[in-house]
Amino acid sequence: MCLNSVKLSTVSLSREKLVSVGLELLDEHGLEGLSLRKLATELDVQASAIYWHFKNKQELLDEMATAMFRRLLTDTEWPQPRDWRDGLERLGVELRAMLLSRRDGAKMAAGTYLTDDSLLSSMEIPLRFLTEAGFPLRDAVRAFITVYSFTVGFTIEEQAVAGDPRYADTARRSRIDAEKYPLSASAGPEIFGTPDERFEHGLRVIIAGVGAYASEPR
Numbered sequence: 001m002c003l004n005s006v007k008l009s010t011v012s013l014s015r016e017k018l019v020s021v022g023l024e025l026l027d028e029h030g031l032e033g034l035s036l037r038k039l040a041t042e043l044d045v046q047a048s049a050i051y052w053h054f055k056n057k058q059e060l061l062d063e064m065a066t067a068m069f070r071r072l073l074t075d076t077e078w079p080q081p082r083d084w085r086d087g088l089e090r091l092g093v094e095l096r097a098m099l100l101s102r103r104d105g106a107k108m109a110a111g112t113y114l115t116d117d118s119l120l121s122s123m124e125i126p127l128r129f130l131t132e133a134g135f136p137l138r139d140a141v142r143a144f145i146t147v148y149s150f151t152v153g154f155t156i157e158e159q160a161v162a163g164d165p166r167y168a169d170t171a172r173r174s175r176i177d178a179e180k181y182p183l184s185a186s187a188g189p190e191i192f193g194t195p196d197e198r199f200e201h202g203l204r205v206i207i208a209g210v211g212a213y214a215s216e217p218r
Helices: 002-012 015-033 036-043 047-051 057-075 084-100 105-109 117-132 137-161 169-175 182-186 195-215
Strands: none
Touching (some): 036 047, 057 084, 084 137
Protein backbone atom coordinates (compact mmCIF):
# COMPACT_ATOMS: atom_id res chain seq x y z
CA MET A 1 0.00 0.00 0.00
CA CYS A 2 2.77 2.39 0.95
CA LEU A 3 4.79 1.58 -2.17
CA ASN A 4 1.80 2.20 -4.39
CA SER A 5 1.27 5.59 -2.74
CA VAL A 6 4.87 6.53 -3.40
CA LYS A 7 4.64 5.49 -7.05
CA LEU A 8 1.41 7.41 -7.60
CA SER A 9 2.88 10.48 -5.90
CA THR A 10 6.06 10.45 -7.93
CA VAL A 11 4.05 10.23 -11.14
CA SER A 12 1.92 13.28 -10.25
CA LEU A 13 4.75 15.27 -8.69
CA SER A 14 7.54 16.81 -10.71
CA ARG A 15 10.70 18.48 -9.51
CA GLU A 16 9.39 21.72 -10.99
CA LYS A 17 6.22 21.46 -8.90
CA LEU A 18 8.19 20.72 -5.74
CA VAL A 19 10.50 23.68 -6.37
CA SER A 20 7.53 26.00 -6.99
CA VAL A 21 5.81 24.98 -3.76
CA GLY A 22 9.15 25.07 -1.95
CA LEU A 23 9.59 28.71 -2.92
CA GLU A 24 6.07 29.47 -1.67
CA LEU A 25 6.88 27.82 1.65
CA LEU A 26 10.11 29.79 1.83
CA ASP A 27 8.11 33.01 1.59
CA GLU A 28 5.69 31.80 4.24
CA HIS A 29 8.00 30.17 6.78
CA GLY A 30 11.51 31.40 6.01
CA LEU A 31 14.58 29.27 5.40
CA GLU A 32 14.69 27.73 8.86
CA GLY A 33 11.03 26.77 8.68
CA LEU A 34 11.34 25.05 5.31
CA SER A 35 11.69 21.26 5.39
CA LEU A 36 11.00 18.32 3.13
CA ARG A 37 8.38 17.06 5.56
CA LYS A 38 6.62 20.43 5.55
CA LEU A 39 6.69 20.30 1.75
CA ALA A 40 5.09 16.85 1.87
CA THR A 41 2.40 18.09 4.25
CA GLU A 42 1.64 21.05 2.00
CA LEU A 43 1.20 18.75 -0.99
CA ASP A 44 -0.67 16.13 1.04
CA VAL A 45 1.72 13.35 0.09
CA GLN A 46 3.95 11.03 2.06
CA ALA A 47 7.46 12.29 2.83
CA SER A 48 8.85 9.37 0.83
CA ALA A 49 7.34 10.93 -2.30
CA ILE A 50 9.52 14.01 -1.74
CA TYR A 51 12.61 11.94 -0.97
CA TRP A 52 12.10 10.21 -4.30
CA HIS A 53 13.11 13.52 -5.93
CA PHE A 54 15.37 15.09 -3.29
CA LYS A 55 17.56 13.17 -0.88
CA ASN A 56 17.81 16.08 1.55
CA LYS A 57 16.93 19.73 2.07
CA GLN A 58 20.14 20.95 0.45
CA GLU A 59 19.25 19.27 -2.84
CA LEU A 60 15.90 21.06 -2.76
CA LEU A 61 17.62 24.38 -2.02
CA ASP A 62 20.01 23.82 -4.94
CA GLU A 63 17.05 23.44 -7.29
CA MET A 64 15.23 26.42 -5.77
CA ALA A 65 18.29 28.64 -6.22
CA THR A 66 18.69 27.35 -9.76
CA ALA A 67 15.08 28.29 -10.51
CA MET A 68 15.65 31.80 -9.14
CA PHE A 69 18.78 32.34 -11.23
CA ARG A 70 17.06 30.94 -14.30
CA ARG A 71 14.29 33.48 -13.83
CA LEU A 72 16.85 36.25 -13.40
CA LEU A 73 18.33 35.40 -16.78
CA THR A 74 15.08 34.83 -18.65
CA ASP A 75 12.99 37.67 -17.18
CA THR A 76 15.69 40.34 -17.35
CA GLU A 77 16.90 42.01 -20.51
CA TRP A 78 20.68 42.18 -20.66
CA PRO A 79 21.55 44.73 -23.34
CA GLN A 80 25.15 45.49 -24.14
CA PRO A 81 26.25 47.85 -21.33
CA ARG A 82 27.52 51.33 -22.09
CA ASP A 83 30.78 50.33 -20.45
CA TRP A 84 32.05 47.76 -17.96
CA ARG A 85 31.12 49.99 -15.01
CA ASP A 86 27.52 50.12 -16.16
CA GLY A 87 27.58 46.36 -16.66
CA LEU A 88 28.85 45.60 -13.15
CA GLU A 89 26.36 48.00 -11.60
CA ARG A 90 23.49 46.38 -13.50
CA LEU A 91 24.69 42.95 -12.39
CA GLY A 92 24.64 43.94 -8.72
CA VAL A 93 21.29 45.73 -8.88
CA GLU A 94 19.49 42.91 -10.72
CA LEU A 95 21.02 40.21 -8.54
CA ARG A 96 19.94 41.98 -5.36
CA ALA A 97 16.42 42.48 -6.72
CA MET A 98 16.20 38.75 -7.48
CA LEU A 99 17.39 37.79 -3.99
CA LEU A 100 14.97 40.22 -2.35
CA SER A 101 12.07 38.75 -4.30
CA ARG A 102 11.98 35.84 -1.85
CA ARG A 103 12.04 35.76 1.94
CA ASP A 104 15.57 34.77 3.03
CA GLY A 105 16.38 34.63 -0.68
CA ALA A 106 20.02 35.63 -0.25
CA LYS A 107 20.66 33.26 2.64
CA MET A 108 18.96 30.47 0.72
CA ALA A 109 20.98 31.06 -2.45
CA ALA A 110 24.36 31.46 -0.74
CA GLY A 111 26.53 28.40 -1.18
CA THR A 112 24.05 26.50 -3.32
CA TYR A 113 25.04 24.38 -6.29
CA LEU A 114 23.37 25.44 -9.53
CA THR A 115 22.17 22.35 -11.36
CA ASP A 116 21.58 23.90 -14.78
CA ASP A 117 24.81 24.41 -16.76
CA SER A 118 23.05 26.88 -19.06
CA LEU A 119 23.15 29.31 -16.14
CA LEU A 120 26.85 29.71 -16.75
CA SER A 121 25.67 32.57 -18.95
CA SER A 122 25.19 34.51 -15.69
CA MET A 123 28.99 34.47 -15.45
CA GLU A 124 29.71 34.54 -19.18
CA ILE A 125 27.91 37.87 -19.71
CA PRO A 126 29.95 39.97 -17.24
CA LEU A 127 33.19 38.18 -18.08
CA ARG A 128 32.63 38.99 -21.74
CA PHE A 129 32.07 42.71 -21.30
CA LEU A 130 34.97 42.94 -18.85
CA THR A 131 37.44 41.14 -21.10
CA GLU A 132 36.22 43.09 -24.12
CA ALA A 133 37.00 46.25 -22.12
CA GLY A 134 40.58 45.05 -21.76
CA PHE A 135 40.56 43.24 -18.42
CA PRO A 136 42.70 40.09 -18.25
CA LEU A 137 40.45 37.11 -17.50
CA ARG A 138 41.93 36.81 -14.01
CA ASP A 139 40.97 40.39 -13.12
CA ALA A 140 37.57 40.02 -14.78
CA VAL A 141 36.80 36.94 -12.69
CA ARG A 142 37.86 38.67 -9.49
CA ALA A 143 35.76 41.73 -10.29
CA PHE A 144 32.73 39.54 -10.95
CA ILE A 145 33.22 37.52 -7.75
CA THR A 146 33.70 40.66 -5.67
CA VAL A 147 30.47 42.26 -6.90
CA TYR A 148 28.60 38.97 -6.53
CA SER A 149 29.88 38.33 -3.01
CA PHE A 150 29.18 41.88 -1.85
CA THR A 151 25.65 41.73 -3.22
CA VAL A 152 24.80 38.39 -1.62
CA GLY A 153 26.38 39.32 1.72
CA PHE A 154 24.72 42.74 1.82
CA THR A 155 21.33 41.23 1.04
CA ILE A 156 21.70 38.51 3.68
CA GLU A 157 22.24 41.23 6.30
CA GLU A 158 19.46 43.37 4.85
CA GLN A 159 16.91 40.58 5.00
CA ALA A 160 18.06 39.40 8.44
CA VAL A 161 17.29 42.72 10.16
CA ALA A 162 14.34 43.90 8.04
CA GLY A 163 11.46 44.96 10.26
CA ASP A 164 13.34 44.32 13.52
CA PRO A 165 12.82 47.37 15.77
CA ARG A 166 16.08 46.68 17.60
CA TYR A 167 17.97 47.90 14.55
CA ALA A 168 16.17 51.24 14.29
CA ASP A 169 18.37 54.29 14.81
CA THR A 170 16.21 55.48 17.70
CA ALA A 171 16.61 52.16 19.52
CA ARG A 172 20.34 52.24 18.92
CA ARG A 173 20.70 55.76 20.28
CA SER A 174 18.85 54.82 23.44
CA ARG A 175 21.45 52.21 24.37
CA ILE A 176 24.70 53.87 23.27
CA ASP A 177 26.61 56.20 25.58
CA ALA A 178 27.04 59.19 23.28
CA GLU A 179 29.66 60.76 25.55
CA LYS A 180 31.81 57.64 25.55
CA TYR A 181 31.21 56.73 21.90
CA PRO A 182 30.28 60.01 20.16
CA LEU A 183 31.23 58.94 16.64
CA SER A 184 29.48 55.58 16.91
CA ALA A 185 26.36 57.26 18.28
CA SER A 186 26.30 59.76 15.41
CA ALA A 187 26.88 57.06 12.81
CA GLY A 188 23.37 55.67 13.18
CA PRO A 189 21.76 57.49 10.25
CA GLU A 190 24.53 56.20 7.97
CA ILE A 191 24.37 52.66 9.31
CA PHE A 192 20.59 52.52 9.23
CA GLY A 193 19.92 54.64 6.16
CA THR A 194 17.79 53.21 3.41
CA PRO A 195 19.18 49.88 2.15
CA ASP A 196 18.97 51.05 -1.46
CA GLU A 197 21.25 54.02 -0.80
CA ARG A 198 23.74 51.98 1.22
CA PHE A 199 23.86 49.24 -1.38
CA GLU A 200 24.28 51.59 -4.31
CA HIS A 201 27.05 53.47 -2.50
CA GLY A 202 28.90 50.28 -1.63
CA LEU A 203 28.56 49.00 -5.17
CA ARG A 204 29.93 52.24 -6.61
CA VAL A 205 32.90 52.08 -4.21
CA ILE A 206 33.67 48.54 -5.34
CA ILE A 207 33.40 49.46 -9.02
CA ALA A 208 35.66 52.47 -8.47
CA GLY A 209 38.14 50.15 -6.76
CA VAL A 210 38.02 47.73 -9.68
CA GLY A 211 38.83 50.62 -12.02
CA ALA A 212 41.67 51.88 -9.83
CA TYR A 213 43.15 48.41 -9.50
CA ALA A 214 42.94 47.85 -13.25
CA SER A 215 44.86 51.08 -13.91
CA GLU A 216 47.75 50.16 -11.62
CA PRO A 217 50.95 49.05 -13.36
CA ARG A 218 51.69 45.34 -13.07
